[in-house]
Amino acid sequence: MKVVVMGAGVIGVTTAYYLAKQGAEVVVIDRQTGPGLETSYANAGQLSYGMSSPWAAPGIPKKAVKWMFMKRRPLFIWPLIDPVMWKWCAQMVRNCNEESYRINKGRMVRVSSYSRDVMPDLIDDTGIAYDGRQKGTLQLFRTAAQMKASKADQDILDEYDSPYEVLGRDACIAVEPALAEVRNKFVGGLRLTADRTGDCRMFTIGLTEKCAEMGVEFQYGQTIRSIAVENDEIAGVETEIAGRIAGDAYVCAMGSYAVDVLNPVGIKLPIYPVKGYSVTLPVVEDAFAPQSTIMDETHKVAITRLGDRIRVAGQAEIAGYSDRLGPHATDTVKHVIADLFPRGGDISKAEGWTGLRPMTPDGTPVLGATRYPNLFLNTGHGTLGWTMACGSGKAVADAVLGKTPEISMEGLTAARYGN
Structure with missing residues (x-):
């Protein structure tokens, strides 16, 4: 055939x-x-088996309004005259309920868990190298409210047998020692132990x-x-x-x-492009750089270690098929890496990138x-x-x-x- x-x-x-x-x-x-x-x-570099969740979730419409007014906001919607975009947004909002979330989450976990199980065989068969690591993802909470809200995610992780650890500040530092430099900027985290990292390209x-x-x-x-x-x-x-x-x-x-x-x-x-941004920068000092992936819950930005590089990716911009990389487009992701790992990488050598994620309204x-x-x-x-x-x-x-x-x-x- x-x-x-x-x-x-x-x-x-x-x-x-x-x-x-x-x-x-x-x-x-x-x-x-x-x-x-x-x-x-140049995506985030995460193999996010434990974080395979739809963006359309209960409470997201209210959070989206709040995000729109943040200085370093994770979401931006351009007011385009585009009926297809607004129809897609309406479909996504309709999925922001408990029943739809659980159905969509179950479907996504079915695919991601299967991918987790078959990928090792592919790597064994081909022997390809991709700067891969198997040290999990640390979802970092800057506030007690964020940590409390993660209980809902923990319940779903339990339901789908996705392994995780709830960590206090010191336990987060034990996993990511460089966070000791900024220990007062977070209260704890949720570590997804089955997640992996690697350079997709x-x-x-x-x-x-x-x-x-x-x-x-x-x-x-x-x-x-x-x-x-x-x-x-x-x-x-x-x-x-x-x-x-x-x-x-x-x-x-x-x-x-x-x-x-x-x-x-x-x-x-109903597939619509959602624009994301990333920067890739060289590691300066290993002791002050991330070892795996850290997801900053406040800014929705992921920081991932890829060999001797750091990839910082995030943001969601709904702006049609625009692939323009403006002069300040990566300011948010640069802020997060400078804030959490100030001595880890050389921001002056950061390479910016933007790409279009093919999103469905149900995820x-x-x-x-x-x-x-x-x-x-x-x-x-x-x-x-x-x-x-x-x-x-x-x-x-x-x-x-x-x-x-x-x-x-x-x-x-x-x-x-x-x-």
Whole structure:
């Protein structure tokens, strides 16, 4: 079977790997000059199995209003005249209730837990290096109110058997010794012990090389114009340079841009880009740098150790498909690293980046089958594409090849949106 994968980010490449591993002939198409050059390029570096939760949660609308007025706010919504954006925001608000949160959380944990379980086998099989560490994530609370509010998260972690530790100030410092320098700026934390870290782009590049060795063909610089439909199935992918690229089956793994090619063929997905920012800076002194990932609960910013670098990422900007990196766009993430690890990295050498996260209003990715028998989806992962990449890639590859995925696809497909 020949399978055409649309997109060479971490989602598309992991899908290609699992297809090729099972004997499929695979062609991967991407408009960029290489793999992992968009959303996968400089994300937070977290494999957040314990923090796989939808943004749409009880109380979020009230918090969002408060965030909008913070000096270093985690959320910004541009007042665009964009009906699609406002419809997406309304759908997200409708998911901000206890019942929807638990349903959506359960679906997300199903995918992320599966990804956690299958990723070690992929690493063993390929031997790729990606600056990986297995030291967990420390959610850092600056106030007692934040620590008290985390009890709700702990209940859900218990429900899904996600291991964690509730830590006081001294215990947080024992896990992240450099925090001793700023011990008066936080009261405690929640440590998610199963979480891992790593450089998503390094992983994507390494896996691309392994895929090429397995016979996967990568066609870069190919902008996809449309999907061709004949006799109620997909006949090919129309590109600007190569023309039509045809196969027996097709996987759309185009992130935020999936809607551009899916809408015209009648697959309407509520995926909208949510812009995020990051900076990457060199470690100056190891003793004063983070050892794993710290999530600042106040600013919703993650600080992750990647070898001899520090990645600081966060913010949610709803501004359409803008990829502009303004002169002050990374001020918030720079503030957080300077505030918590003032001697850890060299901010003067920070490299700024921005990317578009493909968000669904319920937080759950869109995987698997569609109304067309030979078209499959692997998109809409939001901030958790790196976390869910291996699990969703393997599940979708199985579905493409006519096998029953090892996890239930109930609630994960486009059918939940009436497609």
